Amino acid sequence: xxxxxxxxxxxxxxxxxxxxxxxxxxxxxxxxxxxxxxxxxxxxxxxxxxxxxxxxxxxxxxxxxxxxxxxxxxxxxxxxxxxxxxxxxxxxxxxxxxxxxxxxxxxxxxxxxxxxxxxxxxxxxxxxxxxxxxxxxxxxxxxxxxxxxxxxxxxxxxxxxxxxxxxxxxxxxxxxxxxxxxxxxxxxxxxxxxxxxxxxxxxxxxxxxxxxxxxxxxxxxxxxxxxxxxxxxxxxxxxxxxxxxxxxxxxxxxxxxxxxxxxxxxxxxxxxxxxxxxxxxxxxxxxxxxxxxxxxxxxxxxxxxxxxxxxxxxxxxxxxxxxxxxxxxxxxxxxxxxxxxxxxxxxxxxxxxxxxxxxxxxxxx
Amino acid sequence: xxxxxxxxxxxxxxxxxxxxxxxxxxxxxxxxxxxxxxxxxxxxxxxxxxxxxxxxxxxxxxxxxxxxxxxxxxxxxxxxxxxxxxxxxxxxxxxxxxxxxxxxxxxxxxxxxxxxxxxxxxxxxxxxxxxxxxxxxxxxxxxxxxxxxxxxxxxxxxxxxxxxxxxxxxxxxxxxxxxxxxxxxxxxxxxxxxxxxxxxxxxxxxxxxxxxxxxxxxxxxxxxxxxxxxxxxxxxxxxxxxxxxxxxxxxxxxxxxxxxxxxxxxxxxxxxxxxxxxxxxxxxxxxxxxxxxxxxx
Ligand SMILES: Nc1ncnc2c1ncn2[C@@H]1O[C@H](COP(=O)(O)OP(=O)(O)O)[C@@H](O)[C@H]1O
Ligand SMILES: [Mg+2]
Numbered sequence: 001x002x003x004x005x006x007x008x009x010x011x012x013x014x015x016x017x018x019x020x021x022x023x024x025x026x027x028x029x030x031x032x033x034x035x036x037x038x039x040x041x042x043x044x045x046x047x048x049x050x051x052x053x054x055x056x057x058x059x060x061x062x063x064x065x066x067x068x069x070x071x072x073x074x075x076x077x078x079x080x081x082x083x084x085x086x087x088x089x090x091x092x093x094x095x096x097x098x099x100x101x102x103x104x105x106x107x108x109x110x111x112x113x114x115x116x117x118x119x120x121x122x123x124x125x126x127x128x129x130x131x132x133x134x135x136x137x138x139x140x141x142x143x144x145x146x147x148x149x150x151x152x153x154x155x156x157x158x159x160x161x162x163x164x165x166x167x168x169x170x171x172x173x174x175x176x177x178x179x180x181x182x183x184x185x186x187x188x189x190x191x192x193x194x195x196x197x198x199x200x201x202x203x204x205x206x207x208x209x210x211x212x213x214x215x216x217x218x219x220x221x222x223x224x225x226x227x228x229x230x231x232x233x234x235x236x237x238x239x240x241x242x243x244x245x246x247x248x249x250x251x252x253x254x255x256x257x258x259x260x261x262x263x264x265x266x267x268x269x270x271x272x273x274x275x276x277x278x279x280x281x282x283x284x285x286x287x288x289x290x291x292x293x294x295x296x297x298x299x300x301x302x303x304x305x306x307x308x309x310x311x312x313x314x315x316x317x318x319x320x321x322x323x324x325x326x327x328x329x330x331x332x333x334x335x336x337x338x339x340x341x342x343x344x345x346x347x348x349x350x351x352x353x354x355x356x357x358x359x360x361x362x363x364x365x
Numbered sequence: 366x367x368x369x370x371x372x373x374x375x376x377x378x379x380x381x382x383x384x385x386x387x388x389x390x391x392x393x394x395x396x397x398x399x400x401x402x403x404x405x406x407x408x409x410x411x412x413x414x415x416x417x418x419x420x421x422x423x424x425x426x427x428x429x430x431x432x433x434x435x436x437x438x439x440x441x442x443x444x445x446x447x448x449x450x451x452x453x454x455x456x457x458x459x460x461x462x463x464x465x466x467x468x469x470x471x472x473x474x475x476x477x478x479x480x481x482x483x484x485x486x487x488x489x490x491x492x493x494x495x496x497x498x499x500x501x502x503x504x505x506x507x508x509x510x511x512x513x514x515x516x517x518x519x520x521x522x523x524x525x526x527x528x529x530x531x532x533x534x535x536x537x538x539x540x541x542x543x544x545x546x547x548x549x550x551x552x553x554x555x556x557x558x559x560x561x562x563x564x565x566x567x568x569x570x571x572x573x574x575x576x577x578x579x580x581x582x583x584x585x586x587x588x589x590x591x592x593x594x595x596x597x598x599x600x601x602x603x604x605x606x607x608x609x610x611x612x613x614x615x616x617x618x619x620x621x622x623x624x625x626x627x628x629x630x631x632x633x634x635x636x637x638x639x640x641x642x643x644x645x646x647x648x649x650x651x652x653x654x655x656x657x658x659x660x661x662x
Contacts, residue, residue, distance in 0.1 A: 069555075070552050090555040097556045
């Protein structure tokens, strides 16, 4: 992988042109009574990797299929470098796609698969072959050119699929949960490699996943989708620290819902503490306050009204399961050495860190 | 892989039984198929009180109409295969990709020829063919009517055989398409810049090879053995010729039957060999072990 030859290839790739800018405008797509896309807007900067994150059925795959030209939107537009490609047929879109299921052509060996796009573009045979070898080396399979798909493991097949998508130097790279069929370990290494390659090639990429960890660890920005719409699109750290909505807050990372009361001043009282409210929802009344496990302070207190009911060891931190006086179950993270003093059954007091918090309508119980 | 060899771990006496059974079944089946064949073969070469002779076989090749009827049947078979595949392959693919709800309809339509006896089919065709000249004699269609009934190459038989082959071709293609992820393969190819003809020629057809061969097998066997329709419409392909030849000479007709059986086998073997060539570059035994080793990277 680190040979001078591959380095030269990468230089050539970068010189060939940086990524394209992508814009999705108000995409709508319905299937009968189901609304898969409900006015999706998204902008992706050249060379950026944006992860489309959301629960199953929220329209991620449909969005990607519209991008690739396999699905016509009912309305809305797809723009690449400002050019409207909504009506361009799939085979002229110049996008490279990696599918969720194994998609290599079973009748072609790895090299044949990688060279397929070049063949369709009438590239000469010797050049095709050389390019296929380059790409296979780039994805770490330099000696597998003559292997057929059924002779490759799942991880290797997805590598070849990636090489195949990149071989034609597409303007966009589209990945639809490419790692979801692989086992955890392969998934981790491949995740890092995809990101490394994407950065090296500078190719604009949309990566669909329902795995928040995958999205947060790979993407420049994460676009959280819900019910066919964009809920929030932000850098991973910002998404985590300042979720725009309760949905994002709960979908990304762990989140507690603790009953609280919004007073007239726009502050919320929760666990005996008054905290400023973030975001627009400040109608006075009963609410749920959203606080992450690391945003709670737990201290042993014989007079406390909360009780530790379980602990989960996570490595450097330990997650405590705590039952509050009113029966609410919350989770709190603390350093493992500190948590050792708070075994199951300990009476404790729980207090939130003094930071602005998100509030949401009280969940039905 | 683990499920493949349950007998390996079984005790020795238990192993004997299935083997015994297998032998017995094989023997019975072998006798059932071989005895008539061998008896026929003996009948063709053994003339009572005169000893062994190959006269019956030498007569065949000099008999009137042997070559022409055989060539006609093969021609009809090839034409039927071409037409039925050209019709059904795009239909099966289109139904899967864009109208999955029509699949039951396709299934029923393709199964109809199984429940319509060929006598009924030929009665219908015969009626239309008779009706044609009366009503069409003054239109250009009349020529078409005459042309499809040319005894040299009766296109009308091809049309009938296409209908009769539908159930088999549908089954073969359906199971072939079931074994590949058609939608993903097609979309992958489209994404890589393949136009629809390229998708079909470079991706779908190569991966349907064994299904296409299977469909061709069945169609060819059907056409070579078809008697009713050809006879009732008054044409003379191979099967009809056999029956006519046998009217005059029992020994000759059995010899012809045996020969046609061998011929069909030879054709099927040739097709199978054609299919086998493609399969050779896949070596399943090594595949499993390399794939298993590979994920430990
Ligand atoms: N071809 C289709 N026909 C009917 N419904 C579909 C089709 N494709 C997607 N849907 C529906 O649209 C919604 C979004 O699907 P999808 O984009 O696959 O979601 P995701 O990839 O986020 O899981 C789902 O409710 C799904 O059932
Ligand atoms: Mg999906």
